[in-house]
Amino acid sequence: MIENMHILAGMLEKVGLAALVVLTYRIILRWHLPALWRGPAIGVLFGLAAVVTMIDPFEVSPGVMIDVRNVMIALAAVFGGVWSAVIAGSIAVLVRIAIGGAGLLPGTVSIILGTVIALTFVHFRGNRRDLPTLALLGLVISFSLLSAVLLPVDVLVTMAVKSLPALIVRNIVGTMLVGSLLAMEERREKEYMTFKQLAERDALTGLSNRRALELVERRTPGHESSGLFCVIMFDLDHFKSVNDTYGHSFGDVVLARFAEIISMRIRGSDLVVRYGGEEFCVILNDARLDNAERIAEDIRQQLARENFSRNVTVTASAGVAQSSQEASSVYTVIKNADMALYMAKHKGRNEVVTYSKPVYLPG
Structure with a gap:
């Protein structure tokens, strides 16, 4: 024993x-x-x-x-x-x-x-x-x-x-x-x-939320080491009116469908973020500006052709910007794309506008 x-x-x-x-x-x-x-x-x-x-x-x-x-x-x-x-x-x-x-x-x-x-x-x-x-x-x-x-x-x-x-x-x-x-x-x-x-996903669309941008920022300290990238900022036009007229459930259907349209058009190495209520941010890695413009235009056109229930159509405006020596931070390029988006809305919406320095906003 x-x-x-x-x-x-x-x-x-x-x-x-x-x-x-x-x-x-x-x-x-x-x-x-x-x-x-x-x-x-x-x-x-x-x-x-x-x-x-x-x-x-x-x-x-x-x-x-x-x-x-x-x-x-x-x-x-x-x-x-x-x-x-x-x-x-x-x-x-x-x-x-x-x-x-x-x-x-x-x-x-x-x-x-x-x-x-x-x-x-x-x-x-x-x-x-x-x-x-x-x-x-x-x-x-x-x-x-x-x-x-x-x-x-x-x-x-x-x-x-x-x-x-x-x-x-x-x-x-x-x-x-x-x-x-x-x-x-x-x-x-x-x-x-x-x-x-x-914590990193949007419950409605399944897309990443803004927290994912922090990871991207840490991985892209400068375009010299990570390559050029482009940002597309999308915003659904008059979306508040869509919610007020047809209800938030209908608005959720529109948001989810728009997220699908964007996701199907981009590569697996790119990132789509639901940036705000009806605002979406797309990060295109190793992309030229002309490619980003074409992708933004394709997505805009596809949404405009989409026929939701009750024969409702919804459009989106987009702003496009590219990283550079002066703008290597993700957040800086997002800010530039957002300024271009503002211009698209000012021009009448359902437009794609590319950021170019300087951008003169209407006073």
Whole structure:
């Protein structure tokens, strides 16, 4: 009994150190790596975690060591997939071979067996992270202890009699504890991304809101490093009258449709922002001024041809501006495009006007 408690205490201490794994896992999630790289990154993390547990293990007899390496490999399979588990298991095998000792063969077989068991479990059970599933995974991964049959008979008997219950409990508790902490981090990251998207998106149109411009401004400190860009400012003409005459529900339909028209006309690398109530801002990256003018005119014409319910038509005015040596800030170019938009409205609306310095506003 004392031996079992000693083993269990030592294993729980190693699981406590695995809190570092949770913190590193959070960093990997925040990096938002492509799927092709995320699995290998998680595999390296859990492989190194398995190595850390192997550096200072509990020694059953000279050269025969036990640790929570297979717990880490099992969690690699659940949280990172096939490649993650294979990479974690491979790292653990290489290090176990380098360590050597009397338990080299059973230790290596245990890692390989643990990797296969973990992948098989995930294949049939999926990558569920609830506590019952994690507990079952910890229990199943304990079958990797069958590699102990490769140990000398006296060591095998000693391990089976004195250590086996604590080793199984270690796997179950370790998998549940570390796995639940990792799952908690995943839930927090998903909640964070959901709230972030809600904060940066307009609920009606699904477009970015003005907060997105702050990110653009940070990425474009000057046109020398980021390339020229153009801004188009759109404003729906007499939109207050549309709302007053046909109701705000109808106005929402118009806004949503106009957002679709703009989004379909621009590239994926460009940005559309609902700048105000009926005002929209388009950032065209690496765009020439003549291209921006043509895009603005196409969007204006398409909206003018749109026939809403009750045979209602709506038009829009637009102002276009381009970045330059003197105007490299996004907000400066937006201000210039807004001045051109003012001119378009002054000329009678349903117009596209390009900013040119100086712009003389009517007094």
